[in-house]
Amino acid sequence: PAAKLWGGRFSEATDAFVERFTASVMFDQRMALEDIQGSLAHAQMLSEVGVLTADEFQQIAGGLKDIAEEIESGDFPWSVELEDVHMNIEARLTDRIGATGKKLHTGRSRNDQVATDIRLWLRNRIDQIAAELTRLQTGLVNLAEQEADTIMPGFTHLQSAQPVTFGHHLLAWNEMLTRDFERLMDCRKRVNRSPLGAAALAGTSYPINRARTAELLGFDAPTENSLDSVSDRDFAIEFCAFSALLLTHLSRASEELVLWTSSQFDFIDLPDRFCTGSSIMPQKKNPDVPELVRGKTGRVNGHLIALLTLMKSQPLAYNKDNQEDKEPLFDAADTALDCLRAFADMAPALKPKKQNMLAAAGKGFSTATDLADYLVRKGVAFRDAHEIVGQSVAFAIDKDCDLADLSLAELQKFSDVIGDDVFDVLTLEGSVAARDHIGGTAPNQVRAACERARALIATR
Numbered sequence: 001p002a003a004k005l006w007g008g009r010f011s012e013a014t015d016a017f018v019e020r021f022t023a024s025v026m027f028d029q030r031m032a033l034e035d036i037q038g039s040l041a042h043a044q045m046l047s048e049v050g051v052l053t054a055d056e057f058q059q060i061a062g063g064l065k066d067i068a069e070e071i072e073s074g075d076f077p078w079s080v081e082l083e084d085v086h087m088n089i090e091a092r093l094t095d096r097i098g099a100t101g102k103k104l105h106t107g108r109s110r111n112d113q114v115a116t117d118i119r120l121w122l123r124n125r126i127d128q129i130a131a132e133l134t135r136l137q138t139g140l141v142n143l144a145e146q147e148a149d150t151i152m153p154g155f156t157h158l159q160s161a162q163p164v165t166f167g168h169h170l171l172a173w174n175e176m177l178t179r180d181f182e183r184l185m186d187c188r189k190r191v192n193r194s195p196l197g198a199a200a201l202a203g204t205s206y207p208i209n210r211a212r213t214a215e216l217l218g219f220d221a222p223t224e225n226s227l228d229s230v231s232d233r234d235f236a237i238e239f240c241a242f243s244a245l246l247l248t249h250l251s252r253a254s255e256e257l258v259l260w261t262s263s264q265f266d267f268i269d270l271p272d273r274f275c276t277g278s279s280i281m282p283q284k285k286n287p288d289v290p291e292l293v294r295g296k297t298g299r300v301n302g303h304l305i306a307l308l309t310l311m312k313s314q315p316l317a318y319n320k321d322n323q324e325d326k327e328p329l330f331d332a333a334d335t336a337l338d339c340l341r342a343f344a345d346m347a348p349a350l351k352p353k354k355q356n357m358l359a360a361a362g363k364g365f366s367t368a369t370d371l372a373d374y375l376v377r378k379g380v381a382f383r384d385a386h387e388i389v390g391q392s393v394a395f396a397i398d399k400d401c402d403l404a405d406l407s408l409a410e411l412q413k414f415s416d417v418i419g420d421d422v423f424d425v426l427t428l429e430g431s432v433a434a435r436d437h438i439g440g441t442a443p444n445q446v447r448a449a450c451e452r453a454r455a456l457i458a459t460r
């Protein structure tokens with residue numbers, strides 16, 4: 001069995017179950033390259049301040065680079081007996097380069113080491129997620145521009161409310177994602193600080209240069225307090241909160257895609273490559289991708305609660321509890337990235353069925369508000385106009401027809417201010433074009449909003 005790096009004060013071997021129970025190497029080996037990156041910066045700094053000689057640093061750096069290759073090619077002999085990624089790599093270094101390897105851990109602890117590794121790993125993931133978010137948003141804005149004139153029903157309570165354009169609806173999704181992007185960038189600022197040098201909890205007695213390791217690792221600055229640096233995982237919680245909101249937004253969009261691809265709505269076609277079939281019902285084409293994104297929201301919400309709960313009662317400074325931070329964080333990041341990728345691939349491929357959308361927009365008296373606004377322009381108070389239109393709608397329901405199908409004489413029974421110009425406001429095109437202000441659904445407003453959205457994306 002591999003000798004424990006901390007074995008000096010122990011007089012019996014670790015219980016075999018305890019060894020497995022306390023190990024994290026099965027999951028924290030995902031941070032192996034970040035661990036090496038951190039060690040390289042630490043060793044370089046130690047040589048610059050004279051704690052290691054230049055030759056020792058060269059040996060350590062050479063050994064770590066060979067180990068990185070070993071890991072990438074899958075040849076690294078991971079050992080549960082060595083507990084975690086940090087001790088596996090450190091022990092391997094000494095195996096490969098001899099006694100100099102034992103100097104790497106000078107002025108450092110696994111506590112600041114692991115905090116550094118997680119931040120490096122997460123920063124990487126954040127940048128990948130940001131790129132996928134941008135790809136998705138670019139696809140949505142392009143499609144929105146194409147569909148700026150495509151009329152569809154707008155809903156409240158999932159009941160027909162007022163006509164909108166498909167472009168406008170897509171831009172609503174885009175707005176949610178813009179805020180998600182801002183949240184992600186804000187989180188990144190707090191992720192991107194270097195805890196290296198906090199050592200176990202109190203700092204170290206060596207003449208270390210924390211600004212230098214921060215700089216070498218691309219962090220904005222060292223963290224401020226050593227106790228806080230090794231203990232808090234609020235940056236990971238923040239990332240999970242970002243992920244939970246992102247998935248909430250993707251889940252809402254997914255739910256709409258599921259509804260719209262049903263034969264009852266039949267608003268869009270989702271290409272076959274994003275769907276799967278049924279093993280029994282030959283006719284089926286199921287929107288699995290959006291359904292699965294909707295479902296994965298649950299696990300990400302769970303990870304957020306897991307990390308909040310993990311942190312809530314921990315006294316300063318590091319506690320082993322924090323080893324439990326990795327699996328939820330990794331899975332939240334993987335899930336966010338996968339779901340974004342699925343959506344970014346899918347969005348430009350959505351094919352609206354314009355005739356169905358238009359026909360649906362005409363149902364449910366969706367221009368009733370326009371009729372009320374028309375009466376207001378003729379001098380009727382809005383509340384009275386509401387009542388008049390309500391009676392007209394009830395009359396049309398009885399006749400089983402739409403408002404626009406009523407004759408002028410029938411409409412005039414409810415208000416004598418109605419003239420034959422009323423039929424212009426009862427059209428769907430007239431209704432959407434009338435909502436002509438910032439944030440409104442008028443096609444020219446949708447096109448202008450696409451321009452602004454594109455300009456904002458270009459600043460990233």
Ligand code: ARG
Pocket residue numbers: 024028084110111114318320322323324
């Ligand atoms: N595997 C540990 C973790 O994930 C690394 C830090 C261990 N530190 C310690 N003092 N046991 O948190």
